[in-house]
């Protein structure tokens with residue numbers, strides 16, 4: 120009698136996402152890899168973060184570049200935010216939500232809008248999901264992967280109430296400036312996804328990048344920076360640990376706020 124083969128492992132709805140978007144995989148030749156605004160990293164997860172992912176991922180999270188775990192989509196291929204959030208409400212997207220401190224505080228203070236936090240690194244996604252499981256606001260969902268891919272692929276033009284980009288990677292070396300988020304075609308993509316009157320809010324502690332953001336926003340025809348320069352720090356943007364460190368190091372923080380023209 121031959122032993123029966125073990126049944127194949129079921130991925131199931133509780134599967135934990137891969138730590139890095141597939142396009143950055145070493146198997147993809149360098150020339151075929153897209154230029155990312157983040158550095159792909161693989162970080163081992165401890166048991167707490169693993170548990171957070173396993174618990175809340177199926178309900179509140181989805182992957183941008185893993186076709187086996189897509190978000191709910193409408194028949195026209197757009198993100199089905201009604202199914203994702205269970206209601207129809209204005210949508211705010213945070214790009215690079217890190218550990219999720221800002222999005223949690225802002226969503227809790229703004230219950231009539233929905234917040235989609237997009238982060239390329241698994242530990243941040245896991246930390247945010249853990250905080251949401253521990254009683255965080257109900258109007259937050261979390262996407263793992265490249266926010267620019269998400270915006271281009273699934274977010275219709277003219278649809279977002281706001282886009283937040285708090286402390287995007289500054290890429291200080293000149294040869295890396297091409298990776299900056301608030302720049303050129305990437306900025307045009309962000310602006311195009313905002314509804315008329317929708318707000319782009321970026322903040323950085325890297326002064327040269329802040330100046331570049333101002334210049335890029337001024338050169339983007341879809342956007343209007345009515346302040347004409349930096350905006351005084353809005354009280355509704357929470358101080359994260361990241362900002363605390365910048366302050367402790369004596370680096371001022373700059374806010375750039377612009378509105379999508381009609």
Ligand SMILES: C[S@@+](CC[C@H](N)C(=O)[O-])C[C@H]1O[C@@H](n2cnc3c(N)ncnc32)[C@H](O)[C@@H]1O
Nearest residue numbers: 156157215216217238239265266285286288361
């Ligand atoms: C310097 S950290 C700031 C994190 C957080 N906003 C804060 O204030 O603490 C920048 C984060 O943006 C993420 N990031 C950069 N480009 C991204 C993209 N295109 N899509 C998703 N996340 C991105 C990085 O993984 C990183 O976690």
